[in-house]
Amino acid sequence: MTNTSGMMRPRETARAGVMTSSSGMAKVSDLLQCAVEGERRALGRLLTMIEKGGEPADEICELVQGRATGEAAVIGVTGAPGTGKSTLLGNLIPEMAGSPERTEPERRPAVLAVDPSSPLTGGAILGDRIRMDAAAAGRAFIRSMATRGHAGGLALAVPSALRLFEACGYGPLVVETVGVGQVEVDVTRTADTTVVVVAPGMGDAVQANKSGLLEVADVLVVNKADRPGADDARRDLEHMLDLGHLTGLTQNWRPEIIMTEATTATGVEQVHRAIQTHRDHLAKTNQLETRRQSRIRKEVQDRVTQQLQTAASQYLSTKPAALLEALEGKKTPAATAAKISKNLLSNQPPS
Ligand SMILES: Nc1nc2c(ncn2[C@@H]2O[C@H](COP(=O)(O)OP(=O)(O)OP(=O)(O)O)[C@@H](O)[C@H]2O)c(=O)[nH]1
Ligand SMILES: [Mg+2]
Incomplete structure (x- = not known):
């Protein structure tokens, strides 16, 4: 076994076969179970999913919730x-x-x-x-x-x-x-x-x-x-x-x-x-808890920022009327941005 998990133990080879479904995709929950049991290869695959982002990465976050206390240094x-x-x-x-x-x-x-x-x-x-x-x-x-x-x-x-x-x-x-x-x-x-x-x-x-x-x-x-x-x-x-x-x-x-x-x-x-x-x-x-909370706060903020960014890109790609006004020079980019932000946010009221 190398420290960068380039090689597998025989046990892992067998389990890796079980982990792959007929569609060729391993189920995230199965992979997590193997990783929790100490199988490095499964952990490596989950990390690759996290790296790529998207739905599988979010699913891992959901499943991991409750298993990680956030207390590790x-x-x-x-x-x-x-x-x-x-x-x-x-x-x-x-x-x-x-x-x-x-x-x-x-x-x-x-x-x-x-x-x-x-x-x-x-x-x-x-x-x-x-x-x-x-x-x-x-x-x-x-x-x-x-x-x-x-x-x-x-x-x-x-x-x-x-x-x-x-x-x-x-x-x-x-x-x-x-x-x-x-x-x-x-x-x-x-x-x-x-x-x-x-x-x-x-x-x-x-x-x-x-x-x-x-x-x-x-x-x-x-x-x-x-x-x-x-x-x-x-x-x-x-x-x-x-x-x-x-x-x-x-x-x-x-x-x-x-x-x-x-x-x-x-x-x-x-x-x-x-x-x-x-x-x-x-x-x-008593600063350990403060630091833990600031990590969570930053993660939430980063996620909100990313979601708003995606929403803004999608909205602008539909070429809304407000954008056309800016393109035609009838409104300043600042006024247009304010209007679009208001539209976007009012469609997603805080819950
Ligand atoms: N002379 C000397 N060389 C060192 C020492 N520590 C590291 N090096 C050399 O410095 C080079 C860079 O070392 P790394 O450990 O890869 O440095 P790093 O900060 O991780 O590099 P990046 O991840 O690329 O930013 C390697 O060639 C090391 O062998 C040291 O204490 N003395
Ligand atoms: Mg380095």
Whole structure:
């Protein structure tokens, strides 16, 4: 079994046959049952459905409701391209998975690596870059999610995938995003704990500050500590923290800055401890529930936005009279938009 679920166990091959109906389509409820029982291939197929969106994705959401409590820790890992996020995760996931020798409870972490450049790489490459030891890989689940240029789709797919992971017994839930673009930053903004990774050079502290990433940081990692400029990056971060450039979502929280060399796992244990310390802080200050609610609120808002957008496109494609008035220059686009919005919304009274 590979950590990216490229291979099947014999048991799964047999079950996969049962799961496929005469129409060639697997029933979502059957797939979910198999996934909950621990069959990775079934989970992978459900995630593909979520990624594609539409009715099957909504059906999964309905079925998962009640199975996922929303209590699993959600950890965002973000930073500029190439700063070493996936390499870091390869070492962090075994820490999160725990081990009997360390008398820690065993956990089953799941990673969703959001790949913004999927049309070229197919998405899978990024997930494959997360390498870890076999024991942890057996308990963890790693998956790339391709955005295929649909930013809105990503915003909907990520929370659905996280709930599915939780319903299948996974936790903590880690989302890796490249910290460029509003949707990617927003995805990590609603995590319980956000780890921002910087590296000397292109993805450095100043760059991260400009892209708004430092504002969302609960834990700061200077990776590639073996490279020249790492100490400068740390100093820049400390300086920005001192100047209060970073507001953070958590009141009274100063992100710890940790130096790592992800390729040799140096400093990774510290990152794990910092994540736990931040979670303890959230629990002590009663912010876990607030964060959970803000995730749900954002998902609802994103769904409403998407539905209104679809409704607007459909309405305009019928070439309504109001649109023609704008096209003929009789009304301003603003007045036309106001009229059309009113029409649209009055047809769908709040219930
Ligand atoms: N020297 C050095 N190289 C590192 C370190 N960590 C990661 N790298 C290298 O940096 C490159 C990018 O690492 P990734 O882990 O793929 O970076 P990433 O942030 O996940 O990249 P994207 O997902 O494409 O944004 C790889 O060649 C890694 O081997 C480190 O601590 N030191
Ligand atoms: Mg990566």
